[in-house]
Amino acid sequence: MTHHTDQDRAWSMIEEIGICMLVTHDGSGDQLRARPMSAHAARDEDAIYFLTDIRNHKDDEVEINDNVCLTFAENDDYRYVSVTGTANMLDDRRKIDELWSTAAKAFWESKDDPNIRVLRVRPAMAEFWDNPGKIVTTVKMAAAAVTGSKPNLGENRKLIL
Template sequence: MAHTQDDQDKVWELAKDIGFCMLTTQSGNDLRARPMSAQGERDEHAFYFLTDVNSHKDEEIAQHPAVCLAFANPKGQKYVSISGTAEIQNDREKIKELFAFPAKAWWDSADDPSIRILKVTPSFAEYWDSPGTVISYIKMAAAAASSTKPDVGENASVKL
């Protein structure tokens, strides 16, 4: 398992560049994923999301705080999966700090009392960073023709 600073940098960089992820929580015996806008704060070792007190995420996280954040840029062939521990917070100053244009689709202002912060503290990640779809396909076709394995980019498992 890789633990290099470069691999950790790559995880944070990919997550920031992609921006949106599928947040997976556990609901009873089922896993449930939904798209969320992630705000990574490396210096705080956390990913933040704005959520609503009336959503089911709060209940799911209270029961099962282990979550997965799956970031994907299929056109660029860049992916990162981050495992971590989630918690719900009601830090009104942090809510104001995180409140941005996309949040206005759900709330009128950062002062809405139903807004909560979902904080994820990452513990492990894996990323895949390929040179792009066309190049990856060419390398796969060449590998298939020569009975070799294609080199389609970087892949690393990282302890965070």
């Protein structure tokens, strides 16, 4: 596979999975924090966007250390993507309007809420695991256990985004 195809595949998996764990540094010691977030991939902008609330301290953590990790998981098909990059907060009302969805109403009454911000992540590197699905993977693992061989569980790639 070419480098370009691997990048497309990683971006497609990010878009398809959609929900990830956003990992930040807590700013006090060596602790990491992870929380689920709804990702809005914008491959043409080389960014992944999130709506967030400034009352939840992600902005403080990103200001202290802008290095973040995003982990996407689709457990039913054993497909995973890990993205490392840098993050920053934007008070961009036009982008908030663009990203606003019915799901966002669960967190804010209106897109005009002054506490909403956009968290933008600029991906630097990614690693993905793209497997043939649960049934095929289970059969391959069982066969490997019986034969003593290592199973081929799909493709794993590390790449620069």
